[in-house]
Amino acid sequence: TAARVEGFRKGGLAAATKHFAGYGAPQGGRDYDTTYIPRAEMHDTYLPPFRAAAEAGSASFMAAFNALNGEPST
Structure with a gap:
């Protein structure tokens, strides 16, 4: 994630x-569906790439809907 953000910025x-x-x-494998992610999985799997993007200087973040x-996520 950080390498991609940095590459865009350098470009x-x-x-x-x-x-x-x-x-x-998403539950059921469909877009626009609810999700269930246990707290530990959220912290261990889903959040680290967002932290890396923030630390690398991502210009913005789009919220899930x-x-x-x-x-609700937003």
Whole structure:
């Protein structure tokens, strides 16, 4: 993640990191569906790339628009 953000920046482009966070794990394998991600899995698997993007200087983050563990993401 960091290498990609840094590469975009070096090329004169702004990196937009998306979709924060947990959008990539919809129930039933369908887009635009709810997700359930246990807290430990969220911290160990899903959040580290977003931290790396932030530390590398991502210009923006796009929020997910699904429900995560029963709560709206945005």
